Amino acid sequence: MRSSPLMLDRRDFVKQLLQQRGGLLVVPGLGAPTYDVAAAGDHALNFYLWGAMGGAAMIGLGLALAQPKRRVAVITGDGEMLMGLGSLATIGVKQPANLAVLVLDNRHYGETGMQASHTDAGIDLVAIAKACRFNDAAFVAAQSDIAHARHLTYAVKGPVFIQVRVKTDDVPRVLPSRDGREIKRRFMEALVQLS
Amino acid sequence: MDQTVDIKQTWPDAIYAHFKRCNIRQVGYVPDAGHSRLIQRCIEDPEIIDVVLTTEEEGVALVAGAELGGQRAALLMQSSGVGNCVNMFSLIKNCGFSCLVLVTMRGEWEEFNPWQIPMGSITEECLRLSGFSTYRIDDPARVDEIVGLAADRAFGENAAIAVILSQILIGKKDWR
Numbered sequence: 001m002r003s004s005p006l007m008l009d010r011r012d013f014v015k016q017l018l019q020q021r022g023g024l025l026v027v028p029g030l031g032a033p034t035y036d037v038a039a040a041g042d043h044a045l046n047f048y049l050w051g052a053m054g055g056a057a058m059i060g061l062g063l064a065l066a067q068p069k070r071r072v073a074v075i076t077g078d079g080e081m082l083m084g085l086g087s088l089a090t091i092g093v094k095q096p097a098n099l100a101v102l103v104l105d106n107r108h109y110g111e112t113g114m115q116a117s118h119t120d121a122g123i124d125l126v127a128i129a130k131a132c133r134f135n136d137a138a139f140v141a142a143q144s145d146i147a148h149a150r151h152l153t154y155a156v157k158g159p160v161f162i163q164v165r166v167k168t169d170d171v172p173r174v175l176p177s178r179d180g181r182e183i184k185r186r187f188m189e190a191l192v193q194l195s
Numbered sequence: 196m197d198q199t200v201d202i203k204q205t206w207p208d209a210i211y212a213h214f215k216r217c218n219i220r221q222v223g224y225v226p227d228a229g230h231s232r233l234i235q236r237c238i239e240d241p242e243i244i245d246v247v248l249t250t251e252e253e254g255v256a257l258v259a260g261a262e263l264g265g266q267r268a269a270l271l272m273q274s275s276g277v278g279n280c281v282n283m284f285s286l287i288k289n290c291g292f293s294c295l296v297l298v299t300m301r302g303e304w305e306e307f308n309p310w311q312i313p314m315g316s317i318t319e320e321c322l323r324l325s326g327f328s329t330y331r332i333d334d335p336a337r338v339d340e341i342v343g344l345a346a347d348r349a350f351g352e353n354a355a356i357a358v359i360l361s362q363i364l365i366g367k368k369d370w371r
Contacts, residue, residue, distance in 0.1 A: 025263075025264075027260075047263055049286075050289075051285050051286065051289065052255075052256060052259075052282070052285060053282070054252065054256075054283070055252070055253075055255065055256030055259075055283055055286060057256075058253045058254075058256030058257050058260065059256045059257075059259050059260035059263070059286075060260060061246070061256075061257060061260060062221060062256065062257040062258065062259060062260020062261040062262075062264065062266075062268065063263050063264040064260075064264075065221060065244050065246070065261065065266070066220070066221070066260070066261050066263070066264025066265055066266035067264040084253070084256075086249030086250055087249070087253050087256075089249055090246065090247070090248055090249055090253055093246075093247060094244075094246060180286075180289035180291070181289075181291045183290065184262075184263065184290040184291065184292070187263055188262075188263060188265070191263070191264070191265065192265075
């Protein structure tokens, strides 16, 4: 799979993933995933991260455990996921049926000058997720895979893991609010209105 | 039974009682001898989701996620774990999450293992620098009162509060 030349456009993938998202709760990891999720359309049920590197999947777990009837999607980058690999084991222990973790993998640290990440050296996140007892773990790299990625995110019993191979293109930043208290307040208010 | 001896063992039950009073629904922890009785209480309680962590900083993110989803959470850790959390604490401060942390101390009283001392000696300062109010407890008879106040502050004020359970309270680790 690694040798596959197929790669997705990150903005296009996230936009298609979040179309008609219904009550999906989204936790984007710091850096490019936060911009990608904002670019797909600002939404009160996005808990944008601007820091807390390595924490996105665990925020997703706490949220998924507290809201077992709602679907939660963590959308993060390869560097952010690598910093919190232990959280995949923690998620595997709790087996949240409503949690999806998506990694937009460009194999590089885009915010700091495009240094290669561990995935560029062949470290296999899908295999790690499977070893951590994720119920399903998939590698996605083609347009034709997007429907499957949506199915996994919205409908398959979790925890599910999706590694999305994306191009390294430097896309323009789309910056959502960086006021943490306001992002939190807006998210919690929207969640209450949803129920 | 001798009341004094009894409370030396049962003080974790006072913490658990406050977890129930405050409707705490998620408890994150890394296995720890000083917290073992409290951890067991949480595991046995079907209303509390116990989340065993690989590192304490995962718990900081867990607490944030729980609050976003409308549940209260607490974190149990050893003094060494505080050092693992420092950058993740920025999530609590930046977003104004409630955060109740109960820290069992190592490295301060009749510590056999000198490797515990560097982190133990800066644990409370580290928490304060990270935006926490800290309350230290040496006397088991005061656990109920102080943890009650700490929990009320954490959830009443959306505050970051750490309770330092000293090594005098917990007792020294038996190396025999």
